[in-house]
Amino acid sequence: MEFLSSRLILRPRDPERSLAFYRDVLGLAVYREFPGGVVFFLGGGFLEISGQGAGEASPDMAVWLQVRDLAATAAELAANGVTLLREPRQEPWGLREAWLADPDGLRIVLVEVPADHPIRRDSREPA
Template sequence: MPSISLITLAVADVARSRAFYEALGMRDATPSNEAEAVAFLDGGGVVLSLYGREALAEDTGLADARPGGMTLAFNVPKPEDVPARLAEAVAAGATVMKEPREMPWGGVTAYFADPDGHPWEITWVREFPLTEDGRIVLSDDPAVP
């Protein structure tokens, strides 16, 4: 059963946005080697990702990622699941935005647009193990033994 595992917001300033969401009570669980470029916050079952506008536009292939821009994501348990999941989306009517590719940070990612143009990411991230129902387990999650 697929589950939405991550929502990425395009932000002007990652550090400022991280501080804002932490002030609202979300716990930052960003790997230290990624802290400048992106933030991952515990959203209570869904991870909230904060990504610079220009970087998200480049990553997705969209012309821009203006305020209000965002992507939704399906995280998958194995790298080979990314192209398989993309094929399922295309069969259901999606349009491929970016074919599966290995990323500089070590994961595998693809993007598609739903029939209304909303961008979705399908991704495998080694540092984000998944529960059986597809939820991300943040590496320093205090609820995980």
């Protein structure tokens, strides 16, 4: 089995409000647009906003977004009127995280990976 690409698809209750949030507030770049939807670049994958949903966001789902500087990102979001659900803090697993929600309540986890975290270290044996 081979997977060539990935995309998270959201069906927001208010598509225009969600498009404005992801495009204007988070500043995601548009990958492509099509009738009824927009696909944004999302780091190593894509985020599609299309159609219209009717339900609440599941508390079991979250979007994980890695940022270079969590404090600067949190300050920029605050300047854009975003209220964080949880302020930046160091987690027991070594990552710095802050939480916010999109207009439908989907939790977004902003993550800064410190320089000394195992995610950044090469675990291969030296040659």
